[in-house]
Amino acid sequence: MKAFEKNIRKVEPYVPGEQPQRKVIKLNTNENPYPPAPGVAKALKGMETDRLRLYPDPAATPLVEELARFYQVQPDQVFVGVGSDDVLSMCFLTFFNSKKPLLFPDVTYSFYKVWAKLYRIPYECQELDEDFHIVKEDYYKENGGVIFPNPNAPTAIYEELDVVEDIIAHNQDVIVIVDEAYIDFAGRSALELIDKYENLLVVQTFSKARSMAGMRIGYAIGNPVLIQYLNDAKYSFNSYTMNQTSLACGVEAVKDVRYFEEGIQKIIRTREWAKEELEKLGFKCLESQANFIFAMHPEYDAKEMFEALKANDIYVRYWGSKRIKQYMRITIGTREEMEALFAFLRKYMNK
Amino acid sequence: MKAFEKNIRKVEPYVPGEQPQRKVIKLNTNENPYPPAPGVAKALKGMETDRLRLYPDPAATPLVEELARFYQVQPDQVFVGVGSDDVLSMCFLTFFNSKKPLLFPDVTYSFYKVWAKLYRIPYECQELDEDFHIVKEDYYKENGGVIFPNPNAPTAIYEELDVVEDIIAHNQDVIVIVDEAYIDFAGRSALELIDKYENLLVVQTFSKARSMAGMRIGYAIGNPVLIQYLNDAKYSFNSYTMNQTSLACGVEAVKDVRYFEEGIQKIIRTREWAKEELEKLGFKCLESQANFIFAMHPEYDAKEMFEALKANDIYVRYWGSKRIKQYMRITIGTREEMEALFAFLRKYMNK
Numbered sequence: 183m184k185a186f187e188k189n190i191r192k193v194e195p196y197v198p199g200e201q202p203q204r205k206v207i208k209l210n211t212n213e214n215p216y217p218p219a220p221g222v223a224k225a226l227k228g229m230e231t232d233r234l235r236l237y238p239d240p241a242a243t244p245l246v247e248e249l250a251r252f253y254q255v256q257p258d259q260v261f262v263g264v265g266s267d268d269v270l271s272m273c274f275l276t277f278f279n280s281k282k283p284l285l286f287p288d289v290t291y292s293f294y295k296v297w298a299k300l301y302r303i304p305y306e307c308q309e310l311d312e313d314f315h316i317v318k319e320d321y322y323k324e325n326g327g328v329i330f331p332n333p334n335a336p337t338a339i340y341e342e343l344d345v346v347e348d349i350i351a352h353n354q355d356v357i358v359i360v361d362e363a364y365i366d367f368a369g370r371s372a373l374e375l376i377d378k379y380e381n382l383l384v385v386q387t388f389s390k391a392r393s394m395a396g397m398r399i400g401y402a403i404g405n406p407v408l409i410q411y412l413n414d415a416k417y418s419f420n421s422y423t424m425n426q427t428s429l430a431c432g433v434e435a436v437k438d439v440r441y442f443e444e445g446i447q448k449i450i451r452t453r454e455w456a457k458e459e460l461e462k463l464g465f466k467c468l469e470s471q472a473n474f475i476f477a478m479h480p481e482y483d484a485k486e487m488f489e490a491l492k493a494n495d496i497y498v499r500y501w502g503s504k505r506i507k508q509y510m511r512i513t514i515g516t517r518e519e520m521e522a523l524f525a526f527l528r529k530y531m532n533k
Numbered sequence: 534m535k536a537f538e539k540n541i542r543k544v545e546p547y548v549p550g551e552q553p554q555r556k557v558i559k560l561n562t563n564e565n566p567y568p569p570a571p572g573v574a575k576a577l578k579g580m581e582t583d584r585l586r587l588y589p590d591p592a593a594t595p596l597v598e599e600l601a602r603f604y605q606v607q608p609d610q611v612f613v614g615v616g617s618d619d620v621l622s623m624c625f626l627t628f629f630n631s632k633k634p635l636l637f638p639d640v641t642y643s644f645y646k647v648w649a650k651l652y653r654i655p656y657e658c659q660e661l662d663e664d665f666h667i668v669k670e671d672y673y674k675e676n677g678g679v680i681f682p683n684p685n686a687p688t689a690i691y692e693e694l695d696v697v698e699d700i701i702a703h704n705q706d707v708i709v710i711v712d713e714a715y716i717d718f719a720g721r722s723a724l725e726l727i728d729k730y731e732n733l734l735v736v737q738t739f740s741k742a743r744s745m746a747g748m749r750i751g752y753a754i755g756n757p758v759l760i761q762y763l764n765d766a767k768y769s770f771n772s773y774t775m776n777q778t779s780l781a782c783g784v785e786a787v788k789d790v791r792y793f794e795e796g797i798q799k800i801i802r803t804r805e806w807a808k809e810e811l812e813k814l815g816f817k818c819l820e821s822q823a824n825f826i827f828a829m830h831p832e833y834d835a836k837e838m839f840e841a842l843k844a845n846d847i848y849v850r851y852w853g854s855k856r857i858k859q860y861m862r863i864t865i866g867t868r869e870e871m872e873a874l875f876a877f878l879r880k881y882m883n884k
Binding site: 233426 | 535536537538539540541542543544545546547548549552554559562564565566567568569573574577578580582583584585586587588589590591615616618619622626627628629630631647648650651677678705706707708731732740744745746747748749758762764765766767768769770771772773774775776777778779782
């Protein structure tokens with residue numbers, strides 16, 4: 183190692199799901215199979231491009247205000263960032279500065295460990311039970327903060343709001359973050375609790391139900407004190423994170439409530455049908471409440487199946503880590519994409 | 534303070550220049566008065582918006598490759614981020630983990646102190662000489678890293694490449710970052726030195742000469758080892774920082790070499806003329822090599838003048854901090870905008 187490398191922060195980065203350049207059936211990164219709201223395309227075509235020479239509004243005011251309107255909160259309760267990963271990363275940097283460990287589930291979004299390591303935050307994983315549910319009592323111990331996704335990833339399992347509230351109620355001296363990337367496909371959101379618990383922050387994204395992974399927009403909603411701390415950190419990191427197109431397109435996506443709700447119902451219908459189809463093929467699916475299914479087959483090796491699918495241009499996600507070695511995560515695509523998946527699986531299993 | 538606030542990182546954020554919503558003569562944040570290259574508007578109008586549902590390429594390949602072509606380096610020597618502030622912030626997080634102080638000038642880009650405080654990096658400011666030039670010998674002492682802008686901000690003063698190289702040569706055991714946001718309006722870039730010094734990183738932006746502050750694109754160029762460390766940190770922070778529109782527009786901006794070069798010449802011509810006009814009015818201007826002028830008037834109080842300008846919808850930048858209390862920073866606008874500024878100043882001074 184050269185002398186100048188001595189003071190460099192060395193990290194083992196998160197490995198995102200593949201983004202193949204050629205056309206494949208892409209069920210590997212939980213994207214939405216449908217395009218964003220029509221207003222988004224219109225906003226982009228109608229952009230006053232001469233204004234791109236100017237910095238965007240650092241407070242992202244139009245987007246913050248539109249989100250506040252939609253969720254019936256005040257603008258000072260909303261923070262926006264470059265995808266929910268940016269928002270969550272800022273949260274780790276801002277809120278988890280304790281010497282006590284941050285708590286999160288053992289099977290969960292793999293980025294949590296990466297952020298903890300990046301910022302040198304001590305952490306301790308809590309084992310999910312054998313059905314992959316959170317054991318709420320595991321979060322009663324002393325800690326420096328709590329974070330979990332609901333529905334969880336990659337299991338797609340949703341915890342009822344009383345479980346979520348119980349964990350928040352037991353941790354009012356630290357920040358509790360509920361990471362709700364997939365909540366629109368599930369049940370009640372922890373947003374119902376933000377006025378009751380000052381230490382609660384709910385993080386959501388435009389990448390899933392709003393079909394805008396390519397625009398990178400995420401947000402956090404919570405009490406104004408937390409949002410202020412987050413904004414202070416953001417303004418210390420980069421004043422202008424949201425570019426002009428994200429602001430313009432984001433506003434349009436939030437405005438179109440009907441398109442948003444109909445899109446969610448379409449995916450839920452495909453998901454329920456896909457679960458039945460997988461079960462007919464002998465798969466066991468966890469109780470999915472997201473836009474993906476976490477499934478295993480008692481008779482077929484998951485890794486081999488994953489590779490056979492990939493060789494046939496059908497991409498799903500496989501980790502191979504402890505406890506989930508036998509599982510594949512399958513994003514809900516269009517009905518046609520799911521048909522192609524099932525057709526391949528039937529052939530693979532000679533059924 | 535509530536218990537849950539105890540472990541929150543508290544920072545004093547950078548205060549960006551105002552972004553007034555109504556129409557004013559905006560000479561306060563060093564934006565380009567001309568629109569981006571025509572290809573940028575075309576790229577935006579032609580976006581395949583259905584694809585916005587998909588994550589962007591995390592490696593930002595088309596943009597990295599286009600920049601590599603333009604600067605005649607290899608793609609693995611290029612890192613891109615959400616504006617040069619994002620790139621610089623990642624650099625601070627990645628490269629400056631020493632217990633020894635980071636060195637930078639006392640009068641410089643005010644974000645350096647903010648990042649150092651955010652990441653708890655010790656730092657020590659080195660005084661510029663009385664003409665606001667860097668004293669290279671001040672950077673011979675032991676340190677944990679070196680950063681300076683060239684041309685410097687807010688002074689607009691450019692250091693010749695031999696001064697820059699001398700500082701790099703004396704600091705080969707740490708990372709040296711030359712922050713070249715304004716280099717296109719000045720002289721030779723430190724890019725000439727990246728193959729000679731493995732510890733050198735040159736950071737540039739699309740916000741100035743490329744007229745794209747609103748799109749948030751910045752980049753660093755250096756040896757592949759440094760770029761790899763930066764990418765590891767970026768992938769640990771947020772895998773997908775550059776949205777699809779930034780990638781598409783960025784490529785088009787780089788491709789149009791002629792538009793880029795002509796735009797620079799237009800601004801340089803306006804700058805040289807504006808300097809003469811200011812001097813006719815009794816101002817003293819530092820030797821500007823950027824798209825702005827740092828000027829003071831021996832007979833008029835800078836703060837009062839700044840406020841009078843603002844009251845008349847002409848925005849320039851004023852800090853009021855030590856050593857630069859008597860200076861205003863004036864961005865080079867169009868010739869018409871500069872005429873309006875001079876007309877006001879003549880009236881203000883009864884000339």
